[in-house]
Amino acid sequence: MTTSVLSVENLSVEYYTGRQRLPVLREISLSVAAGETLGIVGESGSGKSTLGLAILRALPANGRISVGRVLLDGIDLAQTQGATLRTLWKRALRLVPQNPLAALNPTLRIGEQLIEAMSGKHPVAEAQAAALLARVQIADPVRVMRSYPHELSGGMQQRVMIAMALHGAPRLLVLDEPTTSLDVTTEAAVIDLLADLIAERQPASLFISHNLGLVARIATRTAVLYAGELVEIAPTATLFQQPRHPYTQGLLRSLPHPGLRYDYHPLQSIEGAIPVPGALPDGCVFAPRCPLANDRCRHERPPLLAIAPDHATRCHYWSHLTFDLALPAPVTATALPDRAPLLTTHRLTKTIAQRRSLVDAARGKAAPAVQALAAVDLTVHRNRTLGVVGESGSGKTTLARCIIGLTPPSGGTIELLGIPLAPHIQQRPREQVRRLQMVLQNPQEALNPALPIGEALIRPMIRLGGLDGKTAAKQVSDLLRLVNLPPDYANRRPHQLSGGEKQRVAIARALAATPDLLVLDEAVSALDVSVQAAVLNILADIKERTGITYLFITHDLAVVSYLADDVVVMYRGEIVEEGPVASVLNPPLHPYTEALLAATNPHGVRLREAEAMAPATGCPFQPRCPRALDDICRTEKPPWREAGNGHRLRCHIPLEELRAMQMSG
Amino acid sequence: MNVQRLGRAFFADPATAAGTIIVTVFLVLALFGPLIAPHSPTAQNADLIRQPPSLSHPFGTDRLGRDLFSRIVYGARDILALAGGGTVLAVIIGAFIGISVTYLGGWLEETVFRLFDGLLALPALLLALILLGATGPSRANVLLVMILVYTPIVARVVRSVVLALKSRGFIEAARMRNERLGYILWRELLPLVAPTLAVEAALRFSYAIFLVASLGFLGVGVQPPSPDWGLMVLEARNEFALAPWSLYVPAAAIALLVIGVNLMAEGVRRAISDS
Amino acid sequence: MNQSDERLHVLQIARSEVLAGRMSRRAFLRLGLALGLSAGATALAACGGTAPASAPTAAPAPAGSGPSGRLRVASEIPVQLDPAFASSDAEILILNHVYDYLVDIDAGNNVIPRLAREWTISDDGLRYRLTLASGVTFHDGSPLTAADVVWTFNRLRDASLQLPTADLYANIADIAADGENAVVFTLSAPNPFFLYDLSDNHALILRAGTANPATTFNGTGPFKVVEYRTENRIDLAANPAYFQTGKPAVADLEIIFFADQAAAVDALRGGQVDLVLRMPTPLFQTLQQTAGIVAVQTPTNGFDLVRLRADREPGNKPEVIRALKLATDRQAIFRQVKAGLGAVGRDSPIGPLFSTYYSEETPLPARDPAAARALLASAGYPDGLKLDLHVPDSGDRPDLAVVLKEQWAEAGIDINVIVEPESVYYGDNGWLEVDLGITGWGSRPVPQFYLDVMLVSGAVWNESHFSDAEFDALAATARTTLDEAERAHAYREIQRILIERGPIIIPYFFAQLSAHREGLRGYVAKAFPGRTDLAAIAV
Numbered sequence A: 001m002t003t004s005v006l007s008v009e010n011l012s013v014e015y016y017t018g019r020q021r022l023p024v025l026r027e028i029s030l031s032v033a034a035g036e037t038l039g040i041v042g043e044s045g046s047g048k049s050t051l052g053l054a055i056l057r058a059l060p061a062n063g064r065i066s067v068g069r070v071l072l073d074g075i076d077l078a079q080t081q082g083a084t085l086r087t088l089w090k091r092a093l094r095l096v097p098q099n100p101l102a103a104l105n106p107t108l109r110i111g112e113q114l115i116e117a118m119s120g121k122h123p124v125a126e127a128q129a130a131a132l133l134a135r136v137q138i139a140d141p142v143r144v145m146r147s148y149p150h151e152l153s154g155g156m157q158q159r160v161m162i163a164m165a166l167h168g169a170p171r172l173l174v175l176d177e178p179t180t181s182l183d184v185t186t187e188a189a190v191i192d193l194l195a196d197l198i199a200e201r202q203p204a205s206l207f208i209s210h211n212l213g214l215v216a217r218i219a220t221r222t223a224v225l226y227a228g229e230l231v232e233i234a235p236t237a238t239l240f241q242q243p244r245h246p247y248t249q250g251l252l253r254s255l256p257h258p259g260l261r262y263d264y265h266p267l268q269s270i271e272g273a274i275p276v277p278g279a280l281p282d283g284c285v286f287a288p289r290c291p292l293a294n295d296r297c298r299h300e301r302p303p304l305l306a307i308a309p310d311h312a313t314r315c316h317y318w319s320h321l322t323f324d325l326a327l328p329a330p331v332t333a334t335a336l337p338d339r340a341p342l343l344t345t346h347r348l349t350k351t352i353a354q355r356r357s358l359v360d361a362a363r364g365k366a367a368p369a370v371q372a373l374a375a376v377d378l379t380v381h382r383n384r385t386l387g388v389v390g391e392s393g394s395g396k397t398t399l400a401r402c403i404i405g406l407t408p409p410s411g412g413t414i415e416l417l418g419i420p421l422a423p424h425i426q427q428r429p430r431e432q433v434r435r436l437q438m439v440l441q442n443p444q445e446a447l448n449p450a451l452p453i454g455e456a457l458i459r460p461m462i463r464l465g466g467l468d469g470k471t472a473a474k475q476v477s478d479l480l481r482l483v484n485l486p487p488d489y490a491n492r493r494p495h496q497l498s499g500g501e502k503q504r505v506a507i508a509r510a511l512a513a514t515p516d517l518l519v520l521d522e523a524v525s526a527l528d529v530s531v532q533a534a535v536l537n538i539l540a541d542i543k544e545r546t547g548i549t550y551l552f553i554t555h556d557l558a559v560v561s562y563l564a565d566d567v568v569v570m571y572r573g574e575i576v577e578e579g580p581v582a583s584v585l586n587p588p589l590h591p592y593t594e595a596l597l598a599a600t601n602p603h604g605v606r607l608r609e610a611e612a613m614a615p616a617t618g619c620p621f622q623p624r625c626p627r628a629l630d631d632i633c634r635t636e637k638p639p640w641r642e643a644g645n646g647h648r649l650r651c652h653i654p655l656e657e658l659r660a661m662q663m664s665g
Numbered sequence B: 001m002n003v004q005r006l007g008r009a010f011f012a013d014p015a016t017a018a019g020t021i022i023v024t025v026f027l028v029l030a031l032f033g034p035l036i037a038p039h040s041p042t043a044q045n046a047d048l049i050r051q052p053p054s055l056s057h058p059f060g061t062d063r064l065g066r067d068l069f070s071r072i073v074y075g076a077r078d079i080l081a082l083a084g085g086g087t088v089l090a091v092i093i094g095a096f097i098g099i100s101v102t103y104l105g106g107w108l109e110e111t112v113f114r115l116f117d118g119l120l121a122l123p124a125l126l127l128a129l130i131l132l133g134a135t136g137p138s139r140a141n142v143l144l145v146m147i148l149v150y151t152p153i154v155a156r157v158v159r160s161v162v163l164a165l166k167s168r169g170f171i172e173a174a175r176m177r178n179e180r181l182g183y184i185l186w187r188e189l190l191p192l193v194a195p196t197l198a199v200e201a202a203l204r205f206s207y208a209i210f211l212v213a214s215l216g217f218l219g220v221g222v223q224p225p226s227p228d229w230g231l232m233v234l235e236a237r238n239e240f241a242l243a244p245w246s247l248y249v250p251a252a253a254i255a256l257l258v259i260g261v262n263l264m265a266e267g268v269r270r271a272i273s274d275s
Numbered sequence C: 001m002n003q004s005d006e007r008l009h010v011l012q013i014a015r016s017e018v019l020a021g022r023m024s025r026r027a028f029l030r031l032g033l034a035l036g037l038s039a040g041a042t043a044l045a046a047c048g049g050t051a052p053a054s055a056p057t058a059a060p061a062p063a064g065s066g067p068s069g070r071l072r073v074a075s076e077i078p079v080q081l082d083p084a085f086a087s088s089d090a091e092i093l094i095l096n097h098v099y100d101y102l103v104d105i106d107a108g109n110n111v112i113p114r115l116a117r118e119w120t121i122s123d124d125g126l127r128y129r130l131t132l133a134s135g136v137t138f139h140d141g142s143p144l145t146a147a148d149v150v151w152t153f154n155r156l157r158d159a160s161l162q163l164p165t166a167d168l169y170a171n172i173a174d175i176a177a178d179g180e181n182a183v184v185f186t187l188s189a190p191n192p193f194f195l196y197d198l199s200d201n202h203a204l205i206l207r208a209g210t211a212n213p214a215t216t217f218n219g220t221g222p223f224k225v226v227e228y229r230t231e232n233r234i235d236l237a238a239n240p241a242y243f244q245t246g247k248p249a250v251a252d253l254e255i256i257f258f259a260d261q262a263a264a265v266d267a268l269r270g271g272q273v274d275l276v277l278r279m280p281t282p283l284f285q286t287l288q289q290t291a292g293i294v295a296v297q298t299p300t301n302g303f304d305l306v307r308l309r310a311d312r313e314p315g316n317k318p319e320v321i322r323a324l325k326l327a328t329d330r331q332a333i334f335r336q337v338k339a340g341l342g343a344v345g346r347d348s349p350i351g352p353l354f355s356t357y358y359s360e361e362t363p364l365p366a367r368d369p370a371a372a373r374a375l376l377a378s379a380g381y382p383d384g385l386k387l388d389l390h391v392p393d394s395g396d397r398p399d400l401a402v403v404l405k406e407q408w409a410e411a412g413i414d415i416n417v418i419v420e421p422e423s424v425y426y427g428d429n430g431w432l433e434v435d436l437g438i439t440g441w442g443s444r445p446v447p448q449f450y451l452d453v454m455l456v457s458g459a460v461w462n463e464s465h466f467s468d469a470e471f472d473a474l475a476a477t478a479r480t481t482l483d484e485a486e487r488a489h490a491y492r493e494i495q496r497i498l499i500e501r502g503p504i505i506i507p508y509f510f511a512q513l514s515a516h517r518e519g520l521r522g523y524v525a526k527a528f529p530g531r532t533d534l535a536a537i538a539v
């Protein structure tokens, strides 16, 4: 074993709120060698971000290291103060935060900030800064150095942050969810870059993330945090194949792995919620949610047991655990029904005027407009789940809001069972409103904190179902049961619910009106994986029982491939590919779909980041397309190509060639 | 919200408790004034002019031979009723306008709040003086002026809260079920605005007391011979050397009540922000 | 009188009201505008004035070896110092010591000599010949001659200069020098009060041809200006060549300006000034109890008037007026509101200072609230009366209102007190309109003024709208008769009528309140403090 650069010994951290002392981290021990990346995974509330901050000695004012040592090259950071600490921060300790925009100074140009960070004072520093930017694969360093942070895309900002973090010879690099705010294709490129740079500069790195897949790609070893405790640590491959802690196993089983399908493989979720600091159970912290927990677990706290030279777990019964993942389902593309579609859109268009500066307005410049939806033709079939995938800016949320009537389209029509819908929800008859319901992304904002859950569920029944208050109240428990919540939740208030429970209530509320079509706009994206699994199971279950139709909007291809029957891939307000899930994703044909899928593959194709605007006439994907043809892609709209079974896509490259590429690649 | 916890948070702080005691004492004076005051607040006694504090006149008498203690007791009723009434009405109207107009938005919101901004461009006291100059001094007009002065402030505070709530998921959910406007405004939004409103009301109340006293002092508020504290300070101004207590007594009453209400307001704010 | 004369007359009266401090300048300007005059003309008229209210005989100047010591007097801040525009106490106080009047008026309302040592009046009352003191010189050394007097009065009456005194002296047909030492005024109509007019506040004698009267300060007066610091003070030194022997008694006179009367009183207590000429009652009472300070009160003819409109309900019912009078305890008011300073009133403007006219012949009915209540019932108000009482916020008037409210409540009269800023009370003639109001009236040397302006039928400021044929006839007699006995009789009858049925209550007459440090000799307080004779004071 190489000597470690960082070694954390028995670290405990407390937060003070009022008179209370809350233990957020308990007895964490780990070590990281130079050039090694240790993944830290955990759900919200696990304490993983606190761990990063504690190691960097950057805890908020009410946080304090109560016990333990943080040794960096033998120096105990926990005991370091003042000038020494500042020198260390400058020379050796680096952080790449989740939100680069918040970390950059909005009033200074990138170049100035970079030079400042490098503490360079002479013109040489400028050249060095430019070289550094080039090193993080920024194509035009000179232009970027002259830009202000807000003028750069999220990916570019994060590259700048990485450049700042890697100048000189950092000893310790803490990456706190560095790609969470990025699109998948950008994320893939940034992860590649990070892996590359860590190999080159050899810092000891901590990669903190809630995303198991991401950690698997970059980390040599991985530690799992739960409720402030390190519950398992092992080389990444070992951890993913032979997890020896029930929590780790639960997390892995919650993931919609490629090849799993809702109708074959109900996901395994972890029931219950993570305990809050200050209300930790006596014995094993995981005992309240552990399927194997017994009395011993509830009273005796398990130690972190080294079960192999590099593998430790905090479970009494690790040796009893077995683990294997479900086998993929047979690939069968279900045929589309002949019945009339439930909902169609025809050339649905939405143009959103951007704000223009006062100067531009004075000059009489027209306000720039963004084409959020460009003549979208969409067909939603009954009792099927239509997944809509795309990155931010693809127009998928606008599409959902236009259908519901929260955002009026600029052009085109929407028909429900052949009847055109009014653009505004207020203008639609009650019956139409009832048939179309939506679950929004953020569960924290979904429920009115002032109203009990029961009332939130009753109102749609009264307003849309035509029920009187009493009858509606009787149905509340049925609705709660539908989303696997006990009936007494009707009397609770939102703040007594966890995020996943709130989202389940939001789903129940949308179902209360017995809609025909439920639009789910990133409805599981904000949830932790174990909770997400439960919600996905519920959705699958409800569809099975009620024959409801889902329009499932997400950026997460894994979820779509698990839950959707059909899929629509959108890019910059246009549909570029659509069809049954099995045939669209296996194998991907359209270059954009291919890139989306490749983003989770360590060796897949990588996209350039979107810089220039899409050409007015050609293929919208052309500026980033790795397979773009020379002229035609820039000048001509690609044609629709039918791939059979309702699968079609828009690309200048003929189908056969696209298929052949997938075979060879 | 847990009322008990709120209560505990409220009284945990000694300053808040002191404020509450002060305000309670004045409230008792106001409510049971006739039972407590030994004399009529306006009864004059030409033989007992400017008597220093004594057993029969604990706060002394003024230049017309009126019992200052009785005047303070009855004055408490006056100032609390006026300031309290003005605050309550301004908070109700401000909340109504703030919630409904902000939720409806559009040109209506633009117009109403431009107007309010215009009103708020003037200091409250100046605005009150202008309005009272136009309407003439009377108790009803003071009340009206307080409503006019404080409604925009309350509405603006409410607006900032509603603006943040307007785009929340639960409001969109309400729109997705064709919810009644009244339900959205009063059942969904009002309870969420209520804590802010409570803090604002407490704060406004302390300002209102000061405003009533100031208007009395400037002679445009409550008219003599009402035992208005501000008016009493005004009238005692030239008396200072002859009968200092006639100035000290109403001035101390104003200061004490304002401090008490302020301490309480701070307590309300802390209790609400803590829970 | 044609319409424009009438307007001018109103203005003339009004400007004296401004001077007497009863009407704010702003209210006066409004009055002028209401009468259709240009704002400029009104502004000028506002600076006019009348003769001093009373001037007790000056104490004999202390004999000594010439002026010595320093006298420091507190004053309000003067705005400007051209005698022709002087209006405030402060301005007149300064000018009265830099310049001289032809004649002064003493406490008994008698005209006494100053620059003019003697005078003769022709039998037809049209020709006044005044002889000047001899050996008088201006501060620049040049001698005073009749030509200077002619120049001064021609300036004051020159209509083209638009000075406020032009109206006052419009009746003068001609002014001529009669040799070096005598001046002859010829009037176009007889004016029994012409000598009083000659002592008008503005009528200070300047040297003929003075170019900048506001800044030249070349008078014949007892003091010469040493240094004038606007907003701060004016320092004067004794004029060694002053024509009145024994005056001035002090070598240096400092008039120190204070924006606030309380500050002036503090300065007196702190020994920074020797004399304060004017202050509110409570401050005066404080000084009365202060060792080392002499508080001086002087009775005046000024009063507060409580009046009810008699031309409409409820004031048109004689019972109501009698009821109000019966409900009022004037003695108690005098004690409570005025702290016993001044004099108790008898509902008539002819006060005790007008010794030959004042009468206590008609008894004032004793206070009897029950009788008042009965009277109201008989007048058709069995449940009493409810009335708004309008009162300006100046002086002790709000206190008077409050005391009245308390007293009248016993008789079933419920008063709602409405305190208004002076400018509002007098603005737009509101004070002439309201039913029940309290108005302050300044001190006059002659009682006829009050009758003519305030009480005769249709008088410009007949705020009570009193109209009584018997009263009008008596007032006319008093105005025109040359028989003093007949006039005195008419005034007695007038006092009886006002006690019986005048819709007015005059509860008290003011005292002028001043104070000085002990050791000051020769100070004589005046009803109008601006005309105080500081030259007679020795330290």
Ligand code: SF4
Binding pocket: A245, A246, A247, A284, A285, A286, A287, A288, A290, A291, A292, A293, A294, A297, A298, A302, A314, A315, A316, A317, A318
């Ligand atoms: S110790 Fe017990 S409760 Fe804890 S994880 Fe292991 S089996 Fe579960």
Ligand code: SF4
Binding pocket: A590, A591, A592, A619, A620, A621, A622, A623, A625, A626, A627, A628, A629, A633, A638, A650, A651, A652, A653
């Ligand atoms: S049309 Fe051209 S640019 Fe567009 S996806 Fe196909 S190959 Fe790429």
